[in-house]
Amino acid sequence: MISRLSRAAHNSGHSAAKTVLRLAALFLLAHLPLDAQGKEDGMWRHWTDTDGLVETFTGSLTVMPNGQVWARHGSVASMSVLDGYGVTRIPEARLNLRDDSSSRRVYASPGTTPWAPSDRGLSEFVSGSWILRYQAAPDQPVLAAVPAGKRVLVLFSGALREYDPPAGTWKDLAALRNTRILPFNRMIAGWESDLWISGENGLGHLTIGPDAHYQWEEVSGALLGLRNFRAPLPGRLGELFAQAASPRG
Numbered sequence: 701m702i703s704r705l706s707r708a709a710h711n712s713g714h715s716a717a718k719t720v721l722r723l724a725a726l727f728l729l730a731h732l733p734l735d736a737q738g739k740e741d742g743m744w745r746h747w748t749d750t751d752g753l754v755e756t757f758t759g760s761l762t763v764m765p766n767g768q769v770w771a772r773h774g775s776v777a778s779m780s781v782l783d784g785y786g787v788t789r790i791p792e793a794r795l796n797l798r799d800d801s802s803s804r805r806v807y808a809s810p811g812t813t814p815w816a817p818s819d820r821g822l823s824e825f826v827s828g829s830w831i832l833r834y835q836a837a838p839d840q841p842v843l844a845a846v847p848a849g850k851r852v853l854v855l856f857s858g859a860l861r862e863y864d865p866p867a868g869t870w871k872d873l874a875a876l877r878n879t880r881i882l883p884f885n886r887m888i889a890g891w892e893s894d895l896w897i898s899g900e901n902g903l904g905h906l907t908i909g910p911d912a913h914y915q916w917e918e919v920s921g922a923l924l925g926l927r928n929f930r931a932p933l934p935g936r937l938g939e940l941f942a943q944a945a946s947p948r949g
Contacts, residue, residue, distance in 0.1 A: 752787030754778045765810040772806065779806070793818040793830040807889060809847040817842035822854060822863065833865060844887035846895060848908050853895065857883040860897065862912070875916035879904065881929070890934040898929040903942055 748756050757774045764770060769782040778789040793806075793816045806825075808814040814825040821836035822845055834854075836842050844855040845863075852863040853873075860873050881899035888896050890905075897904040904918040921927055921944055928945040935941065 747782065747787065752789075753780045754789055760805045762805045762807060764808050764814070770806045770814070772804075790825070790828065791830055793820075793823045793825075795820045804844045804886075805888070807846045809849070812847045815845045815847055815852050817845050817854075822852070824865070833868075834863065843885065846887065846889050848893075849912065851912065853887075853906075855884055855887040855897065857885070860884070860887070860906070873906075873914055873916075875906070875914045876904070879916070879918060880920055881918050885930060886932060888932050888934065891936060896932040896934050896940055898932045898942055900929065901927055903929055903932060903940065905938070905940075 771780040806816040822834040823830040881902035884899045886898045893908040895906040902920040907915040926944040930943045933941040
């Protein structure tokens, strides 16, 4: 099920949050279009399979530059796209119809096509179909992919690499060469031209500047005895939610 909390509910109180570093504050839910199809129940509107979703379970949501919301589900052959009027279905990029660690968000930047990681590798959505652009080795899966201008930033467990679609070439980002938070496990786009990355040993923030200039900052969990950072969720003004484990429990 996909749900949206009304603006009135946001204004009526504050959510309690547990921070793992001084990077966390308040996370605001993304607003779906007010005129979108769905059921209202008090402060919530929600969408289920009866409204056209492929299935009720939803593994990830992405708000695209054009305002559409793309939903990836579980062991099904399609994704759901909410456009403000109804729900349409598009093919799933996965080869195996199961929810797995490769079922990450689909991303597009203004003026680009959507890109998605899958159990096959890296795929681009062109004219209603997913085209496999890079076939990953079984022991080096693609964990996330976010377009950045004419390039696509692709996350692997041991590196963040830049892919040039027209040339079909790759290069490692030099800004991350000496990172201490490996192995990586998740990457998510921020509110501006930036990315957040979680790793076993900390969190990283990549700012994307003009002419593919990258600035990298990271925070290690070693000083606080934290590890296994997961599920980064960006807030406003450089804030971040994330999960982490402490050996002290």
